[in-house]
Amino acid sequence: MLEEIHDDLLTHIIRRVGLSDFRDLRGVIGANKRCKSVALSSAMLKETDLFEVLWLGHHIDQNSPYHLFLARCIHARNQTAVLMEGLRLGFMEEKLDEAIRRVETCNGTSVYMVYVLGMLQICGDDHDIGCTTLAQLKWWEDIP
Numbered sequence: 001m002l003e004e005i006h007d008d009l010l011t012h013i014i015r016r017v018g019l020s021d022f023r024d025l026r027g028v029i030g031a032n033k034r035c036k037s038v039a040l041s042s043a044m045l046k047e048t049d050l051f052e053v054l055w056l057g058h059h060i061d062q063n064s065p066y067h068l069f070l071a072r073c074i075h076a077r078n079q080t081a082v083l084m085e086g087l088r089l090g091f092m093e094e095k096l097d098e099a100i101r102r103v104e105t106c107n108g109t110s111v112y113m114v115y116v117l118g119m120l121q122i123c124g125d126d127h128d129i130g131c132t133t134l135a136q137l138k139w140w141e142d143i144p
Contacts (some may be wrong), residue, residue: 007134014038022069044074052086061092074105079106083113086120094122111137 004014014035019025025048029036038044050073053060060070060081073081083106090099100120106113114136121130 010035011038011044015044015047018044019053022048022050022066022073023052040072042076045073046078048073048078050078050080050084053080060088066082075093077105079110079113083110083116084108087116089118090123097121 011014014025014028017028018039025039028039052069053066053070061067064070070081070084070137074085082102086099088099089095089102100117103113103117104122106117114133116131118134118137121127121133124130
């Protein structure tokens with residue numbers, strides 16, 4: 001049955017699954033070789049929604065069952081995966097310079113990226129640069 005679905009439609013379906021929750025891709029990856037190939041393509045992994053990883057940081061841990069999948073997402077330049085890898089490097093492995101370089105490659109429009117970058121800079125003894133980075137958030141403007 002899956003063999004009869006046109007490539008464009010299959011890609012669209014799998015993209016929708018990946019955009020809803022990365023864990024839902026497990027079933028797609030296990031369905032057959034064709035689905036696995038599409039689901040694990042760089043283009044698909046780059047777009048996969050990993051928002052849950054921001055809140056459940058243990059997923060990025062090297063002992064996590066998701067670690068290999070997230071490593072593929074990092075290689076595909078998924079912004080959330082790259083951001084979480086920067087956090088892991090900076091705060092779990094204490095490689096702040098490498099973490100800062102990694103996070104700086106993320107899309108600068110992400111509030112999370114700006115916050116993480118600023119915190120890494122402050123922890124890396126670049127207090128003034130970190131404060132300037134965090135000032136982009138303008139969070140204090142919302143305080144009465």
